[in-house]
Amino acid sequence: MNKIWFWVPIVAGFFALLPFVAGDFYVNLGSQMMIAAIFALSLNLLVGYGGLTSLGHAAFLGVAAYLSAWFTTRAGFGHGTAALLSIIGTTMCAALFGLIALRASGLGFLMITLALSQVLWGLAYRWVSVTNGDNGMAGLTRPMPFGISIESAASFYWFALIVTVAAFVLITVFVSSAFGVSLKGTRDQSRRMAALGFNVWMIRWITFIYAGFWGGIAGLIYVYYNKYIHPTSLSITSSAEGLLGVIAGGSGTLVGPIVGSVLVTFLKNYASSYIDRWNMLLGFVFMFIVIVMPDGIVPGIRRLAGRLKEPRK
Amino acid sequence: MTAQNDIYALEIVRLNKSFVGLPVTQDVSMTVRPGERRLLLGPNGAGKTTLFNQITGEILPNSGQIKLFGQDVTKLKPHQRAHLGLSRTYQIITLFQNDTLQHNVAFGLLGLMPARWNFFRPMSQHILVEARRVLGLVGLEHLADRPISEIAYGEKRRVEIAMALAQKPKVLLLDEPLAGLSSAERNTIKKLIADIPRETSLVMIEHDMDTALDLAETITLLHYGKVIIDGMRDAVIADERAREVYLGH
Numbered sequence: 001m002n003k004i005w006f007w008v009p010i011v012a013g014f015f016a017l018l019p020f021v022a023g024d025f026y027v028n029l030g031s032q033m034m035i036a037a038i039f040a041l042s043l044n045l046l047v048g049y050g051g052l053t054s055l056g057h058a059a060f061l062g063v064a065a066y067l068s069a070w071f072t073t074r075a076g077f078g079h080g081t082a083a084l085l086s087i088i089g090t091t092m093c094a095a096l097f098g099l100i101a102l103r104a105s106g107l108g109f110l111m112i113t114l115a116l117s118q119v120l121w122g123l124a125y126r127w128v129s130v131t132n133g134d135n136g137m138a139g140l141t142r143p144m145p146f147g148i149s150i151e152s153a154a155s156f157y158w159f160a161l162i163v164t165v166a167a168f169v170l171i172t173v174f175v176s177s178a179f180g181v182s183l184k185g186t187r188d189q190s191r192r193m194a195a196l197g198f199n200v201w202m203i204r205w206i207t208f209i210y211a212g213f214w215g216g217i218a219g220l221i222y223v224y225y226n227k228y229i230h231p232t233s234l235s236i237t238s239s240a241e242g243l244l245g246v247i248a249g250g251s252g253t254l255v256g257p258i259v260g261s262v263l264v265t266f267l268k269n270y271a272s273s274y275i276d277r278w279n280m281l282l283g284f285v286f287m288f289i290v291i292v293m294p295d296g297i298v299p300g301i302r303r304l305a306g307r308l309k310e311p312r313k
Numbered sequence: 314m315t316a317q318n319d320i321y322a323l324e325i326v327r328l329n330k331s332f333v334g335l336p337v338t339q340d341v342s343m344t345v346r347p348g349e350r351r352l353l354l355g356p357n358g359a360g361k362t363t364l365f366n367q368i369t370g371e372i373l374p375n376s377g378q379i380k381l382f383g384q385d386v387t388k389l390k391p392h393q394r395a396h397l398g399l400s401r402t403y404q405i406i407t408l409f410q411n412d413t414l415q416h417n418v419a420f421g422l423l424g425l426m427p428a429r430w431n432f433f434r435p436m437s438q439h440i441l442v443e444a445r446r447v448l449g450l451v452g453l454e455h456l457a458d459r460p461i462s463e464i465a466y467g468e469k470r471r472v473e474i475a476m477a478l479a480q481k482p483k484v485l486l487l488d489e490p491l492a493g494l495s496s497a498e499r500n501t502i503k504k505l506i507a508d509i510p511r512e513t514s515l516v517m518i519e520h521d522m523d524t525a526l527d528l529a530e531t532i533t534l535l536h537y538g539k540v541i542i543d544g545m546r547d548a549v550i551a552d553e554r555a556r557e558v559y560l561g562h
Contacts, residue, residue, distance in 0.1 A: 173432075173433060174432060176435050177431055177432050177433055177434055177435060178423060178428050178429055178430075178431040178434065178435060178436045178437075179429065179430060179431060179432045180432075181420075181423070181435070181436055182420075182423065182429050185409065185420055188409050188410070188411070188412075189407055189408070189409055191371065191407065192403070192407045192408075192409075192420075193420070193424070194371070194390070194391040194392050194395075195369055195371070195391050195392075195395060195400070195401055196392075196395060196400075196420055196421055196423075196424035196425075196476070196480070197392050197395035197396050197424030197425045197429075197480075198392055198423075198424050198429060199390075199392045200392070
């Protein structure tokens with residue numbers, strides 16, 4: 001635990017150097033990785049720590065992004081108010097979706113989360129008067145947090161990095177808390193947890209809402225970055241990419257989702273400019289991970305390191 | 314007898330349950346006084362574990378009533394019943410495989426503490442210290458930091474009991490605590506159970522007669538989901554029907 005707090009400022013400081021050594025293309029790629037990382041970190045709360053595999057987490061990213069777009073362009077709110085209302089709205093949406101999805105666990109949970117996000121996806125496509133349908137909502141602006149412009153690639157990258165660090169720290173505190181310990185208990189032995197006096201349903205619901213909250217934060221940064229929002233952001237592909245990041249990096253680990261989403265974003269945005277069939281490449285990389293390190297990159301490397309250390313003893 | 318004994322620790326009134334038409338609990342009534350040691354006997358499929366599952370709330374009965382210290386808990390969820398002083402162990406080991414013994418027992422403590430809703434701080438040190446103390450009671454303190462997956466089956470059985478004891482339950486349901494153990498291990502557990510303080514009422518399912526009869530004061534004999542005999546230990550042992558259904562073989 002204390003080891004992590006030692007490393008956070010060092011790693012964050014290291015990442016903060018990127019704009020000094022790389023061009024705008026790579027800095028923007030870095031920003032996208034940060035957004036994907038926050039999204040995967042929030043999804044990991046459910047998948048990794050709750051044992052609840054969701055295939056509809058993009059719902060929260062999309063709702064926050066659409067709400068922010070709507071509040072700033074249609075309702076004419078300032079960015080501060082719009083951000084606050086978007087996050088409140090998204091969190092309430094997560095509370096409602098949790099009520100419905102947590103009637104089940106396992107595959108049932110996965111299907112309900114998928115169905116709920118598909119409903120929103122359909123709504124974004126068809127409710128043209130509000131969402132502008134397939135054209136998406138364009139002409140959005142970035143906020144000026146504390147009066148500082150985040151228009152340039154570098155400044156936005158640092159902004160995204162700060163939010164990512166905050167997300168990582170607060171999610172780490174959450175899963176390391178007594179509550180987080182109980183959450184892991186419900187993942188491993190839900191029946192016993194109930195018999196021991198834990199309200200399993202409530203633990204899962206609170207986690208679902210917290211995950212939705214951070215999914216919404218990811219959505220806000222996402223829409224600030226793109227200055228545009230389209231229904232695809234709510235699609236199953238968007239949810240699946242997040243899930244891929246979590247599983248590839250190592251679900252139920254603290255840094256796994258970050259590693260995984262960095263990899264997925266890299267393949268998607270960088271490799272795709274060299275290889276047309278980047279999806280196939282992603283497939284191969286994923287197959288490699290599943291075969292060589294079935295529980296993800298981070299646990300895989302940890303095990304490898306452990307094996308290297310052993311003979312030296 | 315004191316006035317407190319007027320209230321049963323556990324009272325089951327005309328409980329009925331069937332699984333898709335197959336009756337597994339038929340008109341079962343049973344009482345347990347505070348501090349009583351009751352043995353639940355019956356051949357395989359008699360509905361003993363199913364009765365336990367209804368007492369803890371994991372299964373809801375079709376009709377009838379379950380009371381803890383006079384309070385009707387029939388509609389309460391399992392975690393609510395745990396907070397009223399009900400605890401259980403499982404016939405099939407139900408532990409947290411990847412966590413340490415200390416951590417497993419700590420779950421038993423945390424479950425009844427408001428601290429389980431703390432979102433900011435890790436489990437407090439004194440929970441872990443107390444968990445270690447309880448492990449000492451079952452003689453496993455030296456293994457406290459080992460994960461469950463690394464310890465022997467007999468030791469897991471003791472952790473099952475330690476988890477329940479950590480909760481200082483008023484009513485403890487033991488589901489075959491001796492299942493699959495060697496005779497040496499059985500004696501260890503037998504002593505453990507015998508040492509459980511009288512503040513705890515015990516209901517135990519057990520097939521090992523030598524051990525179980527020594528621990529029991531009262532016996533309820535189930536057969537095809539029905540109570541065949543209910544009474545003091547010696548009376549039940551002497552009963553013809555008990556020999557026929559169960560003890561005879």
